[in-house]
Amino acid sequence: MKFERYGLGIIKGMIVTITHLLRHPTVSQYPEQRLNMSRRIRGNELIWSREKCTGCATCAKTCPQGAIEIVTSTNMADNRYEVEKYQVDTGYCIQCGLCVEACPYDALFMGYSYERAQYRRGDLVQANDQLLESPERPASGYFHPEIAGKLPEQTLLLEKIVEKKK
Amino acid sequence: MTIPDVYIASLPMGATPPDWPGGYWWHWLFFSVVLIAFLLVMVMAAIYIERRGMGRMQSRLGPNRAGPFGLLQPVADVIKVLLKENIVPDNADKIVHWLAPVIAFVPVAMIFAVVPFRDGAMLVDLDVGILYVIAASSIATIGVFMAGWGSSNKYSLLGAMRNVAAVVSYEIPLALSVIGTVLITGTMSLNGIVLAQDIPYILLQPLGFLIFFIAGCAEINRSPFDLMEADSELVAGFHTEYSGMKFALFYLVEYAEAIVISAIITTLFLSGWKGPWLPPWLWFIIKTLIVFFVMVWTRTTLPRVRIDQLMSLAWKFLFPLALINLFITAIQVLVWPDGLPWVAIIINIAIMVVLVVAWSKFFKLGWGRLEV
């Protein structure tokens, strides 16, 4: 192989590199600047609605990992299942979203937040009232377009290069 | 004659030794410490420029959390490295393993003794300045080879062998390309070379500059010739088995050698400390950092060459070109004995272009596939 192009290829490469020096870096400073996540993000947790859930356990049967555990008892007076324990092991969950799609009563949502790391593995198992929706645990619009319409728009790298904080 | 007398005799005409208190030996000790401290501060600036500059060229920021604008990042690196455990492999040769970083670092610091910061401002003004520089820069290779051997690790030995082969091959073009400037100046003393540069020698000796730059990058294992510590091939080459302060010394050696080669390029080709309004030592530092930035620039852009391509580049490309450069410079010095005129610049640049183009057409870079 010969030393082709007489060094011109190297010079062309160096021109491209030096023009990048003068451009904006495509970087966002993480804790100070947070980008908006996708409206359909399958975040790190599940949101459960106690009113709508009937204890049919379709979600538990659909989950590929078996991360949902439901314990019900019968309530003869109202003729419905009483859900005693609804427990999700978010450490075992792979965030596939099949449970959300399977629920016939729209009682289950994926979470919108993604910073849910805990210090102990036992803290990742969430049950009953820990799974309800609250301002700190918003629901994402995955498979629920009415919630997706209300969430902020996603930041796309195509649209804007994030301003660097400097 | 005692050493102080030799020192006073070596001063340029008209210069007087400063009357620092304590006499000659205290003067020497104080300025040696000042030079080593200067070297370490320049290394920190070099690390900063490299990480931030390379980051910006890759469209990301460099480190910017440790201190304002990330200025204290090298300090944080040094503290982290000092706190690490010093692991020595069981089969290693203890003395060789311990001495290797020391032998790699000391020659690099020694070179700074002859680099001029101002007219007459250097630790010692040797008459054979440039020869001393080339000799001292070769000793660092022994340290690298000791590191590879004393680690009892196949990867390290492979890296060290490559390093020795490459450095020895590139010494020759390095030395030959410098002789062109010495011929034009007439003296080997670095201060004399700077004083004689009314036209910076990068214009009068473009081929020499190119050869010195490439050979210098290869000597200090810098990309595109950094296969001695190829991150993606041999984990880390000859310093795989080092941790703690010894690794810090190797890391320091890499950047210190880069700064030293930049400083020598500035003195030889870019007219050292000369320049308008600013004080001379500031010009020296600015020019050194600019040359270092060009090295960072090439590191960011070019992939790595293979070992046999490296050796072919040294022996078949740089060595003949250096000889031809020497020959042509000698002819020019004979024709114009009292300084080269402006037209020599045009001639030299034209010769460089012709030679590079002609040589690129005719030589083959490395072997192909071998039959097994």
Added chain:
Amino acid sequence: MTLKTEPFVLNFGPVHPSTHGVYRMRATLDGEVILDIEPVFGYLHRGIEKLAEERTYTGFIPLTDRLDYISSMSNNMAYCMAVEKLTGITVPERAEYLRVIIAELQRLANHCIAIGSFFNDAGAYFTPFLYMFREREKILDLFDMLSGQRLTYNYMRIGGFTQDIPDEFLPAVRKLLDTLPKFLDEYEFFIKENEVLLARAKGVGVLSREIAVNCGISGPVARASGIDWDLRKADPYSIYDRFEFDIPTCENGDCYDRYRVRFMEMRQSLRIIEQAVKDIPAGPVRSDVPHLVRPPAGEAYAHIESPKGELGFYVVSDDSIAPYRCHVRPTSLINLAALREMVRGWKVADLILIFGSIDICLGEVDR
């Protein structure tokens, strides 16, 4: 008088900065020249084919994501096509167009990583790698908009997709089609004629046509050796016969040609996406499929042109809600069959480069 040398074995262990995953090679070296190579893999074996027998047909789709985790949508698509062939479900028109758009976007994203890490193995210290990753980020943002995740999408279902695309997807794809060609031109200007790259990659690791055909190599590796075989033209699946595009091939079969083929394929993918975005009809995105799919007893094999080669799924059903057997034709493993022939006689530095130019993904090799 020749020097007596002795070959020694060097282990490029499973944990290595440059093998793309946990792949181990034991190379017999004579100095720097490679005499022989022995691959050892299986460090990422997760038993996905066995797990298929215990999940439902729909529940297996998240697991197919994790086979070739760099181009997940292609895996989803191949599996869904196999099950649709088994049950006889037809996919609506809009879903077919969307499948083509998404498969070509996935090809772009995969080639970004393939080309970027090829240069990283050559030693160009992350600069081309990061430029390519910037473009891949833009594509991953689009996929994030569709499915909610950036790497393991789980977006395709048997019979189409889970949800329709949001309104801002198609305008964003059009914007990507405007900006990406300029980036590709700048990248070519940057690295195509670089002498060091030419010296490193031209003529290195030549794979001849005969060996490629005999080993069953497919994908860009085969096309770089001159074999004009692309499943999108040779055995058209989905609606690929409605689009107009070329199949780039090169003659030599060295590392440089493999890089060139991938680069030219990126441009052809842009052409396909442009045509598909113009013609996409309205309509449903999922045909009427029950929640638990239960195909009749039988077997089916569906193959697609995934970015790495021919990816096939062979599904056997025995009339229950879980597959009886599901076998994956692993593209990367079969492409690795020719590694030993390509590498012998070259040096250590070339081994890393040749290995990187085949572009494997360990999730597929080990399953």
